[in-house]
Amino acid sequence: MSSAQLNEAYQETGKRNSVSSFWVSVNRRFNQGLAVIAGISLMMMMLLIVSNAVIRVFANPFAGTVEVVGWLMAITTSFAVGYTQLNRGHVDIDLLTSRFSPMVQRGLQAIVQLVSLLFFLVVGWQVIQYGLSLMQNGTLSQTLGVIFYPYVFLVSLGFFGTSFTLAIQLYETWTGGEKRGA
Numbered sequence: 001m002s003s004a005q006l007n008e009a010y011q012e013t014g015k016r017n018s019v020s021s022f023w024v025s026v027n028r029r030f031n032q033g034l035a036v037i038a039g040i041s042l043m044m045m046m047l048l049i050v051s052n053a054v055i056r057v058f059a060n061p062f063a064g065t066v067e068v069v070g071w072l073m074a075i076t077t078s079f080a081v082g083y084t085q086l087n088r089g090h091v092d093i094d095l096l097t098s099r100f101s102p103m104v105q106r107g108l109q110a111i112v113q114l115v116s117l118l119f120f121l122v123v124g125w126q127v128i129q130y131g132l133s134l135m136q137n138g139t140l141s142q143t144l145g146v147i148f149y150p151y152v153f154l155v156s157l158g159f160f161g162t163s164f165t166l167a168i169q170l171y172e173t174w175t176g177g178e179k180r181g182a
Contacts, residue, residue: 020171027168028086034161035083038076045072064144071151078158085165110173117166124159127152 048069052061084090097105131152133139141148 020168020175024168027164031082031086031161031165034079034158038079038083038158041072041076041079045069045076048072064141067141067143067148071148074155075151075158078155079161081158082161082165085162085169106173106176110170113166113170113173117163117170120159120163120166124156124163127156127159131156 048062048065052065055061094105097108100108131149134149134152135147138147139149140146
């Protein structure tokens with residue numbers, strides 16, 4: 001995001017709770033961008049699989065299709081999770097918690113958000129550690145023989161996007177903002 005876009009996002013938020021509104025806006029734009037990339041990745045995956053199936057009828061299929069589809073799938077999945085969390089698209093079963101008082105519900109929601117935030121931060125960090133290990137060892141993919149640690153680093157970006165969303169939602173829960181879902 002360029003400084004002009006950040007400035008625009010900041011001005012878009014108005015004076016009301018400007019700091020938190022600014023970060024909400026930045027988070028929304030960031031995760032929407034990741035979601036667009038996830039959609040492109042999904043289309044590339046689909047194109048590769050279909051073209052590989054069609055070519056298989058006439059000639060040998062592309063070498064490394066499984067590897068490339070695996071990388072694209074990892075990017076698609078990790079980039080889409082933050083956007084889904086942002087829009088509260090995950091399943092929220094409140095059969096038991098709906099019977100509690102609003103204060104207890106908010107407390108439970110904060111606990112779930114905190115645990116989720118910590119989980120995604122640890123996953124993102126471990127994925128970076130894995131990428132660094134691949135880079136230091138000079139590991140290449142099995143079929144194509146290319147470096148693939150950059151894709152691993154991209155996957156960590158998706159997990160940090162989810163963490164960003166969860167941190168903002170946790171802040172909103174603590175300050176009495178948004179009250180739906182974890």
